[in-house]
Amino acid sequence: MLEIKNLVAGYKKGPDVLHDVHLKLHEGEIVTIIGPNGAGKSTLLLSIFGITNVREGTITHGARELTGLSTDEILRSGIALVLQRENVFPQLTVLENLETAAWTISSRAERESRKEEVLQMFPMLRPHLEKKAVLLSGGERQMVALGMALMLSPEVLLLDEPSIGLAPKVVQEVFAKIQEIRASGTSILMVEQNAIAALNISDRGYVLELGKNALEGTGKALLNNPEVGRLFLGRGK
Ligand SMILES: Nc1ncnc2c1ncn2[C@@H]1O[C@H](COP(=O)(O)OP(=O)(O)O)[C@@H](O)[C@H]1O
Ligand SMILES: [Mg+2]
Known part of the structure; x- marks a missing residue:
C-alpha cells in the first residue's frame, strides 16, 4: 500500500534529518513509529505528505510514486495527515x-x-x-x-502523536477510534510517544533513532523487546 525505500530527507537547505529510512504499510494495517524526541518521526510523516525536501529514495502509494508530487496531489491520491499540533481551525x-x-x-x-x-x-x-x-x-x-x-x-491515514496531551481515559477513546477507522477500511501509520498503548493496537512497529531505522517487528514483539522496554517503556536496565 505504502512503501518507503532509502529515504534521505531534510528541510530546505538544512542537513539531512532522515538517513536511508525504509518502511512499509500494508493494506488494513496499523503501524506505529516510536523513537526519542528529535528522531525524525514527524519529518518522516511530513516527507510522505510532500512537505519536506526529499533528497534520495522513493515513496510509493500502490503503483504511484509520491516524491515530486505536490501535497495537493498526494492528498487527492488518498493520503490524509493529522498534524501533531494545530490540527483544527x-x-x-x-x-x-x-x-x-x-x-x-x-x-x-x-x-x-x-x-x-x-x-x-x-x-x-x-x-x-x-x-x-x-x-x-x-x-x-x-x-x-x-x-x-x-x-x-483516505486509503491511508497518517497520524502524528494523536494521544499527545490527552487524559488517560481520553487516550483510550482515541485509540479505540483509531481501531474503528482501520476496521472501516483505512490503513493507519502513526507516530506515538505513548508506546505501550500504540504498540498494543498495532500490527507492526518501527523504532527510529537519529533519523535511522533502529528496530522493527510486530507490535507484540516490540512490546516484549528488552531494548524497547529500556528505551521507551520505562522498564529498568
Ligand atoms: N521545520 C523544520 N525546519 C528545520 N528543521 C526541523 C524542522 N522540523 C524539525 N526539524 C529538525 O528535524 C529533526 C527531527 O525532528 P522531528 O522530525 O520533529 O522529530 P520527532 O518527531 O521524532 O520528535 C530535529 O533535529 C529537528 O530540529
Ligand atoms: Mg514529532
Whole structure:
C-alpha cells in the first residue's frame, strides 16, 4: 500500500534529518513509529505528505510514486495527515472545520454524504456542530481532527502523536477510534510517544533513532523487546 525505500530527507537547505529510512504499510494495517524526541518521526510523516525536501529514495502509494508530487496531489491520491499540533481551525465551528476539510470535493451532495458518514463515526461531535473548535475539550478537538482527515475517505491515514496531551481515559477513546477507522477500511501509520498503548493496537512497529531505522517487528514483539522496554517503556536496565 505504502512503501518507503532509502529515504534521505531534510528541510530546505538544512542537513539531512532522515538517513536511508525504509518502511512499509500494508493494506488494513496499523503501524506505529516510536523513537526519542528529535528522531525524525514527524519529518518522516511530513516527507510522505510532500512537505519536506526529499533528497534520495522513493515513496510509493500502490503503483504511484509520491516524491515530486505536490501535497495537493498526494492528498487527492488518498493520503490524509493529522498534524501533531494545530490540527483544527480554532475559530471555525466543528461543522465548518469538517466542511473546510472537504475542499477537494466539488459536489455538494457528496460533501454532505461524507459529512454524514463522518458524523456516524464521531457521534460525540453532533451536539457541538455549531461550537467553535477552540471551546472543545482536547479529546473532542482530536476527534474533529480525525473527522476532518476522514472527510476525503483516505486509503491511508497518517497520524502524528494523536494521544499527545490527552487524559488517560481520553487516550483510550482515541485509540479505540483509531481501531474503528482501520476496521472501516483505512490503513493507519502513526507516530506515538505513548508506546505501550500504540504498540498494543498495532500490527507492526518501527523504532527510529537519529533519523535511522533502529528496530522493527510486530507490535507484540516490540512490546516484549528488552531494548524497547529500556528505551521507551520505562522498564529498568
Ligand atoms: N521545520 C523544520 N525546519 C528545520 N528543521 C526541523 C524542522 N522540523 C524539525 N526539524 C529538525 O528535524 C529533526 C527531527 O525532528 P522531528 O522530525 O520533529 O522529530 P520527532 O518527531 O521524532 O520528535 C530535529 O533535529 C529537528 O530540529
Ligand atoms: Mg514529532
